[in-house]
Amino acid sequence: MIQPYQIENNQLTIGGVKVCELIGEFGSPLYVYHADVIRDRYNTLFHAIPYPHKRIHYAMKANSNLRILKMLLEMGACIDAVSLNEVRLALHAGFPAERILFTGINTKTEELHWLVSQNIRVNIGSLHMLQKYASLFPGSEVSIRINPDFGGGHHSHVITGGRESKFGIFYSQDSHYNQIPQAKNIIENAHLKLVGIHAHIGSGILEEGKFIDLVSLILSIAKQFPDLEFVDFGGGFGIPYRPEEKPFQFDLFADHLKNTMEKFTREYGKEITIAFEPGRFIVAEAGILLTTVTDIKHTPKYTFVGVDSGFNHLIRPMAYGSYHPIFNAFRVQGEQQEVVIAGYLCESGDLFTRDENGPKTRLITTPLEGDVLAILNAGAYGFSMSSNYNMHPRPAEVLIENNTARLIRRRETFEDMIRFFV
Numbered sequence: 001m002i003q004p005y006q007i008e009n010n011q012l013t014i015g016g017v018k019v020c021e022l023i024g025e026f027g028s029p030l031y032v033y034h035a036d037v038i039r040d041r042y043n044t045l046f047h048a049i050p051y052p053h054k055r056i057h058y059a060m061k062a063n064s065n066l067r068i069l070k071m072l073l074e075m076g077a078c079i080d081a082v083s084l085n086e087v088r089l090a091l092h093a094g095f096p097a098e099r100i101l102f103t104g105i106n107t108k109t110e111e112l113h114w115l116v117s118q119n120i121r122v123n124i125g126s127l128h129m130l131q132k133y134a135s136l137f138p139g140s141e142v143s144i145r146i147n148p149d150f151g152g153g154h155h156s157h158v159i160t161g162g163r164e165s166k167f168g169i170f171y172s173q174d175s176h177y178n179q180i181p182q183a184k185n186i187i188e189n190a191h192l193k194l195v196g197i198h199a200h201i202g203s204g205i206l207e208e209g210k211f212i213d214l215v216s217l218i219l220s221i222a223k224q225f226p227d228l229e230f231v232d233f234g235g236g237f238g239i240p241y242r243p244e245e246k247p248f249q250f251d252l253f254a255d256h257l258k259n260t261m262e263k264f265t266r267e268y269g270k271e272i273t274i275a276f277e278p279g280r281f282i283v284a285e286a287g288i289l290l291t292t293v294t295d296i297k298h299t300p301k302y303t304f305v306g307v308d309s310g311f312n313h314l315i316r317p318m319a320y321g322s323y324h325p326i327f328n329a330f331r332v333q334g335e336q337q338e339v340v341i342a343g344y345l346c347e348s349g350d351l352f353t354r355d356e357n358g359p360k361t362r363l364i365t366t367p368l369e370g371d372v373l374a375i376l377n378a379g380a381y382g383f384s385m386s387s388n389y390n391m392h393p394r395p396a397e398v399l400i401e402n403n404t405a406r407l408i409r410r411r412e413t414f415e416d417m418i419r420f421f422v
């Protein structure tokens with residue numbers, strides 16, 4: 001698989017462009033994405049699915065930069081959208097309505113009307129919402145999201161299946177909890193056509209077995225519905241963040257998928273489309289957050305290296321205690337030091353090297369003021385979860401393609417941040 005960075009003369013280069021040139025031209029902090037890595041991950045996943053009728057719905061919540069959306073459109077991707085504005089942005093990028101699946105949460109009635117008016121397929125995740133949809137649009141096509149009574153993911157906050165989760169129409173082998181018969185009733189009474197069955201069990205999953213179980217379960221449920229055009233197994237494929245983590249083994253999962261789909265097709269009597277909704281897998285490894293060292297402080301316990309960014313730009317360490325590899329981009333190798341890398345926000349939790357309990361030290365080449373640190377695997381749920389906390393602007397975003405860096409979102413300004421005040 002293509003790597004987003006190389007080391008040349010002990011300095012980090014991204015797609016052939018030196019970090020010092022990037023910072024010199026576009027400023028700091030800066031999000032940098034490598035276009036070939038995004039394409040590579042899309043192709044890896046596409047070719048790993050051993051089935052002819054397949055769609056990859058890119059989960060644009062992971063990174064909704066317009067240029068990235070346009071790249072994926074050109075590659076043939078579809079979209080998983082979660083809000084009306086995601087749908088609008090996908091349409092604006094050029095995705096036709098039929099390539100967008102809307103899996104909303106707590107969707108309002110007027111939002112349902114708008115989606116249907118735009119011919120966007122709606123995927124419904126509660127009996128209440130299904131009943132509302134049935135009353136508003138009897139006779140129409142619909143898809144349902146199922147909670148298969150198990151989930152997975154890198155942190156409890158991102159597990160979207162199982163009994164703790166707010167998502168989906170609940171499936172259970174215990175008939176007391178199983179909501180599928182009620183869903184069936186609503187569908188039949190309103191003459192809805194159930195064209196899709198969907199499940200998304202969580203995010204950052206590195207266990208192939210979870211997907212193997214999911215495919216078997218969803219296909220066993222799918223057999224009960226005669227009008228299906230697709231089954232959608234959601235996203236959630238993890239990437240290795242920590243050095244000891246191994247990449248997701250698609251070949252282990254692919255064999256099972258192939259056999260199960262062949263059996264399903266024979267029993268079902270027709271071929272239907274299968275869909276996946278990866279976000280993280282497509283963009284995480286392609287993105288690097290560059291941030292400049294501005295302060296160095298020694299306390300009785302730690303050496304804190306202060307930088308010009310914080311959880312307003314990358315919230316994952318703060319929100320989940322997530323680990324991101326970090327390099328001193330100006331001197332990748334050299335004398336090393338155990339440091340805690342600290343953001344510039346006025347919260348003690350604002351650390352780039354931490355776990356759920358607090359600070360964690362990291363061994364990196366001794367940072368000096370003016371050095372640039374590269375925070376890796378930041379392409380997914382980085383910029384898209386950013387904010388203006390402490391009135392700091394969001395960074396610029398740059399895409400590297402053909403050894404050339406191109407600005408794909410300009411840095412925010414003070415004027416941008418105050419324009420909503422009335």
Ligand SMILES: Cc1ncc(COP(=O)(O)O)c(C=O)c1O
Nearest residue numbers: 059200203235236277278279280
């Ligand atoms: C419905 C749905 N599909 C797809 C995704 C994408 O997940 P990931 O980025 O882990 O692939 C999410 C987010 O977890 C989601 O909620």
Ligand SMILES: N[C@@H](CCCC[NH3+])C(=O)O
Nearest residue numbers: 061158203204316380381
């Ligand atoms: N924001 C989460 C993933 C959430 C997935 C959306 N359902 C993360 O960074 O890991």
